[in-house]
Amino acid sequence: MAKRATIKKPRQIEQQTGSGGETHQIRARDGQHLTTNQGLALSDNQNSLKSGARGPTLLEDFVLREKITSFDHERIPERIVHARGSAAHGYFELTKSCKDITTADFLQRPGQRTRVFTRFSTVAGGAGSVDTPRDVRGFAVKFYTDEGNFDIVGNNIPVFFIQDAMKFPDLVHSVKMEPDRGFPQAASAHDTFWDFISLMPESMHMIMWAMSDRGIPRSLRMIEGFGVNTFRLIDPQGVARFVKFHWRPKLGLQSTLWDEAVKIAGADPDYHRRDLWEAIARGDYPEWELGLQVLTEKEAAKLPFDILDATKLIPEELHPLRMVGRMVLNRNPDNFFAETEQVAYCPANIVPGIDFSEDPLLQGRIFSYLDTQLSRLGGPNFHEIPINAPVCPMRNFQRDGHMRTTVPTGRVNYEPNTLAADGPRECPVHGFQSAPAADVGQKVRERSPTFADHFSQPRLFFNSQTPVEQGHIVAALVFELSKVETPAIRDRALSQLLNIDRGMAKRVADGLGLDSLPEAAKPARRPIDMKPSPALSIIAKTKPTLAGRCIGLLLTDGVDGGLVKKVQQAAKAAGAQVKIIAPKVGGVTTSQGDHLAADGQLAGTPSILFDAVVIAGSVKGFAPLLKDTAAKDFAANAFAHLKMIGHDAAAKALLDAVGVQKDEGVIDLTSAKPDAFTKAAAKHKIWDREPKVMTPV
DSSP states (O other), X not given: OOOOOOOOOOOOEEEEOSTTOOEEEEEEOTTOOOBXXXXXXXXXXXXXXXXXXXXXXXXXXXXXXXXXXXXXXXXXXXXXXXXXXXXXXXXXXXXXXXXXXXXXXXXXXTTOEEEEEEEEEESSSOTTSOSOSSOOEEEEEEEEEBTEEEEEEEESSSSOSOSSGGGHHHHHHHHSOBTTTTBOSSOOOSHHXXXXXXXXXXXXXXXXXXXXXGGSBSOGGGOOEEOOSOEXXXXXXXXXXXXXXXXXXXXXXXXXXXXXXXXXXXXXXXXXXXXXXXXXXXXXXXXXXXXXXXXXXXXXXXXXXXXXXXXXXXXXXXXXXXXXXXXXXXXXXXXXXXXXXXXXXXXXXXXXXXXXXXXXXXXXXXXXXXXXXHHHTSSTTGGGSGGGOOSSOOOXXXXXXXXXXXXXXXXXXXXXXXSOTTSOOXXXXXXXXXXXXXXXXXXXXXXXXXXXXXXXXXXXXXXXXXXXXXXXXXXXXXXXXXXXXXXXXXXXXXXXXTTTXXXXXXXXXXXXXXSSOOOOOOOSSOOOOOOOOGGXXXXXXXXXXXXXXXXXXXXXXXXXXXXXXXXXXXXXXXXXXXXXEESSTTOEEOTTSOEEOOSEEGGGSOGGGXXXXXXXXXXXXXXXXXXXXXXXXXXXXXXXXXXXXXXXTTTHHHHHHTTOOOSTTEEXXXXXXXXXXXXXXXXXXXXXXXHXXXXXX
C-alpha cells in the first residue's frame, strides 16, 4: 500500500513593504515568492540597486529594468499614464541671466527666446476620459535650444507618491482600472489604490496634495508646474548646485469645487482642452514665470529632509525662488495627433550646464520614458518626427532602424573612422560632460535613512492650508474612502492619516460613520512640526483678478440692452470674457428691439462653465423659466458653487424660486454699478457662503 503523502501547512513569511522599514502583515505561502520573468526569486521588490543608499541607480539592476520594461510596453499606442493631454506651441524668454550658475546657453542672455512645446495632461485616465477628475496634472515643457532639446517633465504638484522608481509600475497599476473589471476609469476612489497607498506611508504627502483643491483645477492656464525631481546646474567653473524647477501662472491659481468638477465632466468633458484652445485662438495667451530653487551641497545638507527624496518639497520660506524667465503659449497645434499625441518628453533630454541628481525616482525615469517611446512611437527613430526633432544640427553615425525617415549618405556608419574625414567627431571642449561625483558606497538595495520621515511634510502641507481648504481635503478623503469596499483598507488609511493630524483623521472617520479610530501606524521616523508655508495654499495667495476668466450672461427677451452693454464693458475692462446664454440658441431681443446673438443655449450651457454669472431679462421672459429645470439649475448651481451672481429686478423671481439668499455675492445690478460686480467677482469664490450651502464634514 502506497504511503500517504504528508501535506505540509504553508509556512507564513512576513514581508517588509514600507520604505522606512515598516513591517506590514502581508504573508506569502511557500513557493509563492515574487520572481523575475526568468523565475529568479526576488529578495527586494521595494528598492532599486544603488551605489550606496543615497547613490545613483546602477544600470546593472536587471530587476528594475525588467519590471519597468514590462510596464512601459503594456499598451500601444496610448500613453500608459498622461494619456489625455492638451498642448500648445510658444516661447520661453529669459528675463534674468543665469550665467553665474549654469553654462546652459538658453539661460545666458536676457531677452533671448527659445521655442517650446508644452503639454498638460491628466494622469490616471485614458485618452477618452474627461478633463476634470480629481487627479494630478502633467506639466511638460520641451525647449528647442541651440544645444539640443531640453525637457522639464513634471506635474502641477511638486512632490510624488513614491521615492524609488522600482515602485512606479505598482503605483500606476493600483490607481488604474482594476484588471478584472476594467473600472473605475480616471478615479483613485477604489480599493486597489488605497490598498497600495495605505501600505506606502511615503505616499501620504502626495495624498494631501491630490486630495486638496490642487487636484481639481479650474483651468490648465491656472495651475503651477514643477519639475518634481532634483537636478543639478553646472557653472563655468564646473561647480554643481542642486536645482528645482517651478512654473508660476500669470493668471494665478484657481480651482473648482468637487461638485462643480463632477458636473463639468457631464456638461463638457473637454472643458480644460476647450478652455486652453479658445484662449490661445482669441489671443489671450497663457503665461508662466520660471523660478529656480538653487542650493549648494552644503545648503542641501542642512535641510531637515533629503533633497534627493521626491516626496519632499523645499518650502519657499527656506529658499525663495529665483525668477529667471517667462513662458508664453501663443499657437495651437496644427494637428493633434502629429504634435500633441506624438510629442515625446524625456527627463534624460538635457543640455550642457544641466545634469541629473541621484534621486532614485529620477534615475528610473531617465530609462523609463525612452523605453516607453520605443513602444509608443514605433522604434528608435521617433526623434525624426517633426515635433520631437531638435532645431540645432543633429549629426551621428546611427543608421537604419524602424521608421527611419532621413536618408543618410556615405559608406560609414561607425566611429572612429578615416573614410568620412568630414564627418562629426566628439567635442571634449563643448560637448556634454557629467558632473563629477564621488563613489558613495557598496552596491545595495535599500533606502537611505534620510528618506524615512514620511509625515512631517504632509503635516506641513495640511497646516499650511486655510480652514476652508482643510475642509475640502477632509471631504475628499471621506468621498474616496467611502468608495473603498474593504473595511481593513479604510482602517489602514486612517492609521496613516493619524500621523498627519489627529483632528483631520477624526473628521474623516466621523464622515465615514465609524465609531472609533484605529491605532496610528508606527512611523519609521518620528515626524517633526515645521513652520507653515503660506505659499502652499491656493486661497491664501489668490490674486483678485478676472483676467482670463469668463462671465456667463443668462438673458431673456425684453432684457435691458443698456445693462448688458455696461456689463460687457466692465468685464472687458477687467480682462474677462463674456458669453451670452439664451433659452433658445437663436438669441434674445432687447427691450430696445435689438437682437443679441447667443453663444450658448441654456440647457447645453450651464452656469458651472463660468466663473461668475449675470441673470437678467423681463418678467414675461422669465415666466416660462420658473418651471424650467435648466434655468433653475443655472441659478441654484451658481449659488451653490459660491459664484458671484448679478441680477436685475425681473430675475429675482427665478432666484427666489431656487432659494438664492442675499449675501455679498448676490448683487442687484439695477442699483449697483456693473464694475462693482466685476470687482467682487475677482475674488473668485464667496467662501463665507460655503457653510450655508454645504454640510461641513
